[in-house]
Amino acid sequence: xxxxxxxxxxxxxxxxxxxxxxxxxxxxxxxxxxxxxxxxxxxxxxxxxxxxxxxxxxxxxxxxxxxxxxxxxxxxxxxxxxxxxxxxxxxxxxxxxxxxxxxxxxxxxxxxxxxxxxxxxxxxxxxxxxxxxxxxxxxxxxxxxxxxxxxxxxxxxxxxxxxxxxxxxxxxxxxxxxxxx
Numbered sequence: 001x002x003x004x005x006x007x008x009x010x011x012x013x014x015x016x017x018x019x020x021x022x023x024x025x026x027x028x029x030x031x032x033x034x035x036x037x038x039x040x041x042x043x044x045x046x047x048x049x050x051x052x053x054x055x056x057x058x059x060x061x062x063x064x065x066x067x068x069x070x071x072x073x074x075x076x077x078x079x080x081x082x083x084x085x086x087x088x089x090x091x092x093x094x095x096x097x098x099x100x101x102x103x104x105x106x107x108x109x110x111x112x113x114x115x116x117x118x119x120x121x122x123x124x125x126x127x128x129x130x131x132x133x134x135x136x137x138x139x140x141x142x143x144x145x146x147x148x149x150x151x152x153x154x155x156x157x158x159x160x161x162x163x164x165x166x167x168x169x170x171x172x173x174x175x176x177x178x179x180x181x
Contacts, residue, residue: 006118006176007111013175014107017074024075025099032079033092037160040080041144044167047072048137055131066130067178070171073137077168081106084161110165114172125173133174140167 035043047069054066082102118125125133140163147153147160 006123007115009176009181010111010114010172012181013172014074014111016175016180017071017078018103018107020071021075021078021103022096022100025096030092030094030099033083033086033090033094035079035083037080037083038145038148040076040083041141041148044073044076044080045138045141045145047076048134048141051134052131052138055134067175067180070174070178071180073171074168074175077110077164077171078103078106080164081110081161084164107168110168113162113165114169117169125170126177128173130174130177133170133177137167137170140170 032040051066051069054069082099085102143157144160144163147157147163152159
């Protein structure tokens with residue numbers, strides 16, 4: 001596969017995620033602004049843990065499958081990155097257009113990171129199992145939780161933003177592999 005395909009596939013998946021995110025923004029406003037970073041991390045954990053449970057048990061009792069959970073992870077990662085840059089002096093209720101612009105900025109920045117890593121790793125994700133992507137997301141969540149517990153201090157590690165970006169990209173890869181367009 002070429003990077004052109006990856007770029008198109010990434011954009012198609014993000015279009016699905018963005019559409020849901022913006023519809024929910026119209027429905028709920030920016031209620032997510034009240035969430036502390038640790039709460040967002042926990043929301044991502046719940047979604048990733050549910051994916052893992054569904055992968056292992058192969059049955060869903062609430063009807064929704066892994067696709068909606070991966071979409072949720074993408075959107076919560078975008079929210080997390082937005083929250084990292086917003087301050088308490090920023091309003092809780094933000095204009096729709098501003099939220100849309102912030103979402104686009106975070107996704108574009110994350111896509112750029114993905115291409116840099118794909119260059120170095122040769123799109124190894126294409127040969128990975130979706131369950132491995134789930135496990136990587138869970139590992140990144142535990143890393144973020146540890147960084148949060150250490151009040152953001154790291155000695156030799158990338159910070160929480162890079163971990164959110166990786167989780168967003170792993171979720172997009174899973175959604176590409178699941179055929180979401």
